[in-house]
Amino acid sequence: MTLALKEISKTYGTVEAVKKLNLTIQEGELLVLVGPSGCGKTTILRMLAGIVPPDGGRIFFQQQDMTRWPPENRPTVTVFQDYALFPHMNVYQNIAYGLKVRGMNKGAIQQKIEGFMKMMQIEDMKERNINALSGGQKQRVALARAMVVDPDILLFDEPLSSLDAKLRVEMREEIRQIQQKTGITAVYVTHDQEEALAIADRVAVMNQGVMEQIGSPEEIYYQPASAFVADFIGYGNFVPATLQEAMDETVTLSCLGQTFQQHSSWLNFSDQAVKVGNGNVTLFFRPESMVPDPEGIFSGKVLQKSFLGASTRYLVECNQETPLKMDTLSVLHQLEPGDPFQFSLTGAMVF
Amino acid sequence: MGGASLFALLVLVQFAALTAGAFTTVWGYDYSLSLRHFHKAGSQIASSLNNSLYFAIRVALIGPLLGITAAYFHQRSRGLWKSLMNFLALVPFAVPGTVMGISYVMAFHRPPIQLTGTAVVIIIICIVRELPISYNSAKAVLKQVASNLEEASRDLGATAWTTFTRIIIPILSPAYRAGMLHGFIHVMITIGAIIFLITPRYVTITFEIFRAVNSGRLGEGAAYAFTLILFTALGLTALTLLWSLPRLMKTLLARTHSLGKDDLP
Numbered sequence: 001m002t003l004a005l006k007e008i009s010k011t012y013g014t015v016e017a018v019k020k021l022n023l024t025i026q027e028g029e030l031l032v033l034v035g036p037s038g039c040g041k042t043t044i045l046r047m048l049a050g051i052v053p054p055d056g057g058r059i060f061f062q063q064q065d066m067t068r069w070p071p072e073n074r075p076t077v078t079v080f081q082d083y084a085l086f087p088h089m090n091v092y093q094n095i096a097y098g099l100k101v102r103g104m105n106k107g108a109i110q111q112k113i114e115g116f117m118k119m120m121q122i123e124d125m126k127e128r129n130i131n132a133l134s135g136g137q138k139q140r141v142a143l144a145r146a147m148v149v150d151p152d153i154l155l156f157d158e159p160l161s162s163l164d165a166k167l168r169v170e171m172r173e174e175i176r177q178i179q180q181k182t183g184i185t186a187v188y189v190t191h192d193q194e195e196a197l198a199i200a201d202r203v204a205v206m207n208q209g210v211m212e213q214i215g216s217p218e219e220i221y222y223q224p225a226s227a228f229v230a231d232f233i234g235y236g237n238f239v240p241a242t243l244q245e246a247m248d249e250t251v252t253l254s255c256l257g258q259t260f261q262q263h264s265s266w267l268n269f270s271d272q273a274v275k276v277g278n279g280n281v282t283l284f285f286r287p288e289s290m291v292p293d294p295e296g297i298f299s300g301k302v303l304q305k306s307f308l309g310a311s312t313r314y315l316v317e318c319n320q321e322t323p324l325k326m327d328t329l330s331v332l333h334q335l336e337p338g339d340p341f342q343f344s345l346t347g348a349m350v351f
Numbered sequence: 352m353g354g355a356s357l358f359a360l361l362v363l364v365q366f367a368a369l370t371a372g373a374f375t376t377v378w379g380y381d382y383s384l385s386l387r388h389f390h391k392a393g394s395q396i397a398s399s400l401n402n403s404l405y406f407a408i409r410v411a412l413i414g415p416l417l418g419i420t421a422a423y424f425h426q427r428s429r430g431l432w433k434s435l436m437n438f439l440a441l442v443p444f445a446v447p448g449t450v451m452g453i454s455y456v457m458a459f460h461r462p463p464i465q466l467t468g469t470a471v472v473i474i475i476i477c478i479v480r481e482l483p484i485s486y487n488s489a490k491a492v493l494k495q496v497a498s499n500l501e502e503a504s505r506d507l508g509a510t511a512w513t514t515f516t517r518i519i520i521p522i523l524s525p526a527y528r529a530g531m532l533h534g535f536i537h538v539m540i541t542i543g544a545i546i547f548l549i550t551p552r553y554v555t556i557t558f559e560i561f562r563a564v565n566s567g568r569l570g571e572g573a574a575y576a577f578t579l580i581l582f583t584a585l586g587l588t589a590l591t592l593l594w595s596l597p598r599l600m601k602t603l604l605a606r607t608h609s610l611g612k613d614d615l616p
Contacts, residue, residue: 076506101508
């Protein structure tokens with residue numbers, strides 16, 4: 001265990017940004033804190049960096065209480081959202097800064113920096129002025145500047161949010177590669193759930209200062225602990241349903257105008273759900289769980305079609321409050337707006 | 352383009368007329384070259400110029416520090432203090448120089464703070480009048496970057512003091528430079544704010560121009576003005592050179608250093 005947050009809380013004025021939060025970060029893992037803006041994820045990062053003091057609780061680094069350590073004595077270094085590169089220094093001086101203030105001599109600094117500049121593919125822009133760099137290049141300099149001081153923990157504060165979409169994907173893959181190659185422990189904050197799933201060892205989903213769920217990307221996606229997580233991570237459909245009967249082997253449900261029986265493994269119950277018969281519940285299923293099927297018991301009508309390349313997203317009218325989202329592989333099914341069709345559900349969850 | 356050249360022409364005509372007035376016998380009647388206006392003004396040119404430079408250099412060097420400090424505290428303070436600070440720093444822009452001059456005479460002419468008639472009060476009023484320039488440029492810089500960069504520097508392992516000397520000061524130095532150059536020019540040419548605070552000992556060159564022209568000695572006034580323009584330009588050049596001296600030394604040193612290296616096999 002590298003980092004441990006115990007009962008951490010922080011209040012800004014009347015807003016409770018973080019509420020008695022517990023979190024441990026394992027050695028060498030990349031933990032992603034994800035959530036909507038204002039959920040407290042950036043506050044946690046700033047408390048780890050020592051920029052913001054917590055109001056209550058403690059932070060431990062390898063068993064030592066570092067709650068009150070000043071930022072310069074912490075084992076953490078941050079890659080900031082707007083990079084925070086020093087405008088009066090060139091690329092080389094920026095990267096050298098952390099080593100320089102640690103009192104390292106010039107020769108050793110130079111030797112050390114060469115390697116990192118090569119790794120980040122910026123070795124030919126040493127003398128370049130910061131203002132003459134593109135967003136992606138600034139990002140690389142910021143990353144090199146943070147990594148060159150050999151921190152125990154690297155903190156990322158939405159580092160890719162000011163890059164364009166394609167570069168964002170490239171950079172996140174690169175960050176993940178470098179993190180795995182160096183084995184450095186990292187905490188990564190983002191509001192982009194796709195980014196979170198793509199690079200994390202573990203994802204922590206936050207909402208209003210509380211940890212909703214923490215787990216591997218697959219766990220978070222397939223077994224969301226709450227309706228909030230299910231809705232925030234990926235896409236999904238919520239429909240009202242009535243649970244007629246829940247036996248050991250089978251469940252009987254009414255939804256989307258049909259009553260049907262399924263094997264009990266078809267239906268997952270979240271921790272929040274109360275497992276009783278004859279109850280009104282909310283049924284949740286992913287867009288890819290809806291499969292066009294001539295023998296399916298449900299019927300719908302295509303409202304809108306968005307061709308995304310490998311997959312196609314349909315909005316399906318099913319007499320619900322909002323149209324349902326359905327994803328299919330483009331090569332398997334092609335439907336046009338206005339087409340009526342039958343479909344089946346491969347599985348669902350109850351909240 | 353046409354407008355700009357017309358404007359440039361106007362300025363040039365002014366300078367030409369002034370120079371002609373200073374170096375001819377009688378402006379408008381006798382255009383033979385002569386130095387008589389300078390002779391007539393005599394040692395007063397030197398002493399008043401000396402006074403003007405004395406004030407201008409001090410204000411140029413000290414003034415920006417006050418403006419930058421004010422901006423730094425403005426950045427750090429919150430709520431009502433922040434607005435009050437901003438208001439106080441910008442008031443000198445809004446108040447006419449003469450009004451401020453009279454208020455200084457009234458405020459400082461008897462104890463506990465008795466400064467009327469001293470050089471100190473003139474320096475103070477000039478510094479305060481120059482405050483908004485360095486304050487505003489420092490404020491803009493601080494608002495954009497400084498708190499962010501301060502955090503980044505601490506985060507990378509620098510102490511608060513190292514952060515101050517290596518990040519904050521270099522980032523604010525353009526604001527200091529702007530305040531310094533503006534301050535120098537403004538004090539050299541100021542008259543309104545200090546006219547009631549000047550005593551015979553501290554007569555400035557602008558005051559001599561005023562006096563000469565007022566009593567109909569146009570040529571003498573032109574001689575003073577010519578001297579003033581010349582030395583303002585010289586002073587600006589000197590300050591700019593002084594400013595870039597450290598960097599110049601550094602590049603020169605680096606060059607000789609690398610030259611030495613190249614000699615090695």
